[in-house]
Amino acid sequence: MIKRLLTVTILSFFVGMAMAQHSLTIHVTDADRNEPLLGASVRLSGTLYRGQTNASGVVVLRNVRAGTYDIQVSYIGYEPQTQQAAVTENQDVRFALSRATVLADEVVVRATRAGENMATTYKNMSEEDIAKNNLGQDLPYLLDQTPGVVISSDAGAGIGYTSMRIRGSDGQRTNVTINGIPLNDAESLGSFFVNLPDFASSVDNIQIQRGVGTSTNGAGAFGASLNIQTNTLNKDAYAELDNSYGSYNSWKNTVRLGTGLIDGKFSFDGRLSRIKSDGYIDRAMSDMQSFFLSGAWHGKNSLLRANVFGGKEKTYQAWYGTPESRLIGDVDGMHAYADEELTNYERENLLRSDRRYNKYLYDNETDNYQQTHYQLLFSSALTDQLTLNTALHYTRGKGYYEQFRDDDAYVDYGLLPVVINGSTINQLDLVRQRWLDNHFYGGTYSLAYKDSKGLEITWGGAYNQYEGGHYGDIVWSQYPLFTDDALPVDGDGSFKTSYRYYNGDATKKDFNTYLKASYQLNKLFLFADVQYRHINYAIAGIDNDLRDLTQDASFDFFNPKVGLTYQLSAASNVYASYALANKEPVRSDFTDWPIGQTPKAEQLHDIEVGYRIRSQQFNIGVNGYAMLYKNQLVPTGQLNDVGSTLRRNVDDSYRIGLEFDGRWAPTRWFSWGATLAYSQNKIKNFTEVVGDVENFYETTVISFSPNWVASSELAFKPWKPVELALLSKYVSRQYLDNTGNKDRSIDGFFVNNIRVAYNTSLWKLKNLGLTLLVNNIFNEKYASSGYTWGYYLSEADRVDYNFYYPQATANFLLGLNLKF
Structure with missing residues (x-):
């Protein structure tokens, strides 16, 4: 069957190539001034072609097969147009675009996006691309087919806490913005999409910039940027209804409504979502709700939009993972581990x-968090060449996770042992809650100038402030917390009490300003970008281990970028860029660092070189990169007591790699998209410290950095x-620590999914859609992430x-979509 399919595909390709082919020349001008429009976007329906007009406002498509095509042309500030062309010979098609009656939303993210000819390695995903797999899994799972991405799920099935690495760099190194406003948590620098369940249903498009990318708001990108609109x-x-059901009693219910444009000026959109799942891992349930509300005033030259969106999640803890001995059925190994770490009932x-x-x-070993985002966006086309974007934002987050603790010592909570009936009690069972209570607010701005001769200058920046409380409460205890406490209040003799055993707060102030300029000179496109960023981070109070964390750190970063792109033809270009980036440590680097030591800021030199070619039948991007780090904070392979990765500075490290991203569509009924990423990720002169033992490695592998990552979509x-x-x-082998030891690694894995979709209009329905997604069809038993810890019994016995x-x-998700 597979051989027959390949034969048909190859034959159809050569037959298609042999068919009569012609050139199609598309001219785009301003309707009022009859001037050519440089950089207008051109799409040809039924093909992969996505291109832009040159300085003469022209796109020339060669080798166009005979047939009828819809040509779609758009340009910011103008009304888009579509013309149908029956191509039977060489043909010219002319578009005269009229000024738009309202300002388009695209101007909101323009300042933080890489353009078609910019010397940046990036990938764009449209609303249609995202919707194909949007059946309830978290946003990282919808990006799995993009280059160099490795995804993982604590609960095992992509619902609940998920993570994503790009080029081996985790979420703390991926800068995420929503409408140009930072999403990354100001302290951990991570992005937790579990707090925004089903957010993908309110996304129009995403640009993923790999490497440092262009200057944007929020934390510096050390692996990638995720720019969401x-x-x-x-x-x-x-009106739209999205419902899906799948394995592990997984449900997604989504309602979307929109008024359209009212009186030519106003629009309102809304979404409500609910996602529930029992999870693949035992008890790893998720119960999540979210909403998105947006209202806008659309003027001819101005746009004012208010967004309010948020989510509430309750997830059962699953971050502890599964011991290797349990996975391989090693009973002796399980007993050895249990002797070290577990109680009898846990054994x-x-x-x-x-x-x-x-x-x-414990029944309520859960994470509970609610987060609400408020955005006020204003854009104005001050003149034909000058556009202003400003935004105010506020994010409110509050929540806790609850834990049952066996035989904890009173002293661990700053308490003295209690005396009951003459007996001293040193340990007790208890239930504790650890809370986060935070506010994040600020403003962003950009002023963009663009003329008709290829010059574009953007000045932008932001000021953001974070204020966060960290505190922990004992909410139940087996014995009284103090000797003079009252008698037990429950029939079982237990004590219900409340005691705050630690309390601290943090303030982070983040200011940045940047200036970007690009210029097109015939076939050469030049780009330069410089950013200044100042951060002040102050921690005060007592942490959960009762350490006084009071400290203050300030950082000043200067981040320049430069690049050039050369247009080889109307369909292809080559580019090269260099960027310097700096990044501050995260909260856990300060709180988990050994007493008396301070983490250092990281520095990255990023060199990108690439080649891009686009045609009707194929789009290909090939690039190489060298990411050279100074003081990179690499994961040690261990976790702290709340599941966060422990890290340490290493003096000299690098990631060097090649990436391929392509799509081939020889006919209208078949396409093949593929990505391939190969990299070498190394640390020079690394010393592993395990207890009192030190092991030196002249060159070793960075943890969680596979050499090969590949994807395919037929x-x-x-x-x-x-x-x-x-x-x-x-995904090839990943190492749990930085020693390159196979005994502490994750086996490579190869996973296959099948998607079957049916979409049609029916009666008054704009769309009736059915989608079946069967994941891991060959039942691969694999793990995608993990951690390790150990010690030496003696110098030779580890x-x-x-x-x-x-x-x-193997699991499935079945979705039903109705659009009215």
């Missing part, structure tokens, strides 16, 4: 479980309403415990 203007009223849980093991057994459309797709992902996050075996 939420829903833009839909001029027609609409029994481990022995009778399987790869879906969860250490936690898509077939046997008839118009139906699409069949095979999605494949390969003990290591590896933990993994097993991912779900």
Whole structure:
């Protein structure tokens, strides 16, 4: 069957190439002034072509097969147009674009985006791309087919806490903005999409910039930037219902409504979502709700938009992972681990479980968090060449996770042992809650100038402030917390009490300003970008280990970038860029660092070189990169007591790699998208410290940095309403620590999913859609992330415990979409 399919595909390709082919020349001008429009976007329906006009306002498409095509042309500030062209010979098609009656939402993110000819390695994802797999899994899972991405899920099936690495760099190194406003948590620098469940249903487009990328707001990008734009203007009223059900009792229910454009000036959009799942891992349930509300006033030259969105999540803890001994069925190993770490009932849980093991057994061992975002966006086209963007924002977050603790010592909570009936009690069972209570607010701005001769200058920046409280309460205890406490209040003799055992706060002030300039000179496109960033981070109070964390750190960063792109032809270009980036340590680097030591800021020199070619049948991007670090904070492979990665500075390290991103569509019914990333990720002169033992490595591998990451999407459309797709992902071996030791590593894995989609209009429905996504069809038993810790019994006798996050075996999601 597969051989026959390949034969048909190859034959159809050569038949298609042999068919009559012609050139199609597209001219785009301003309707009022009859002047050519440089940089107008041009799309050819039924093909992969996405291009831009040159300085003469022209796009020339060669080798266009005979047929009928819809040509779509758009340009910011102008009304988009579509013309149908029946190509039977060489043909010219002319577009005269009229000024838009309202200012488009695209201007909101323009300052932080890489353009078509910019010397930046990037990938754009449209609303249609995102919607294909949007059946309830978290946003990282919808980006899995992009270059160099490795995803993982604590609960195993992509619902709940998920993570994503790009080029081996985790979420703390990926700068995420929503409408140009930072999403990354100001202290951890991570982005937690679990706090915004089903956010993808309110996203219009995403640009992923790999490497340092262009200057933007928020934390510096050390692996990638994720630039997200939420829903833009839909001029027609609409209603949409999205429902899906799948394995592990997973549900997603979404309602979207929009008024369209009212009186030519106003629009309102809204979404409500609920996602629930029992999770693949035992008890790793998720119960999440979210909303998105947006209202806008659209003027001819101005746009005012208010967004309010947020989410509430309750997830059962699953971050502890599964011991290696449990995964391979090593009973002796499980007993050895239990002797070190577990109580008797936890031992029994481990022995009778399987790869879906969860250490936690307390009914309310849950994470509970609610986050609400407020955005006020204003854009104005001050003149034909000058555009102003400003935004105010405020994010309110509050929540806790609850833990049951066995036989904790009173002294660990700053308490003296209690005396009951003459007996001294030193340890007790208790339930504690650790809270976050934070506010994040600020403003962003950009002023962009663009003329018709290819010059563009943007000045922008932001000021943001974070204020966060960290505190912990004991909410139940087996014994009284103080000797003079009252008698037990429950019939079982337990004590219900409340005691705050630590309390601290943090303030972070972040200011940045940047200046970007680009200029097109014939076939040469020049780009320069410089950013200044100042951060002040102050911590005060007592942490959960009762240490006084009071300290103050300030950082001043100067981040220049420069690049050039040369247009080889109307369809292809080469580019090269250099960027310097600096990044501050995160909260856990300060709180978990050994007493008396201070983490250093990181520095990165990023060199990118690439080649891009676009045509109707294929789009290809090939690039090489060298990311050279000074004082990189690399994961040690260990976690702290709340599941956060422990890190340490290393003097000299690098990531050097090659990436391929391509799509081939030889016919209208078949396309093949593929990515391939190869990299070498090394630390020079690394010393591993385990207890009192030091091990030196002249060159070693950076943890969680696979040499190979590849993806493939084979898509077939046997008839118009139906699409069949095979999605494949390969990730090579990853190491849990920085020693390159195979005994502390994650095996490589190759996972395949199938997607079957049917979409059609029916009666008064704009769309009736059915999507079936079957994940891991070959039942691969794999883990995508993990951690390790160990110690030496003697100089030659080392003990290591590896933990993994097993991912779900074969599972499905079935979705129904109705658009009115």
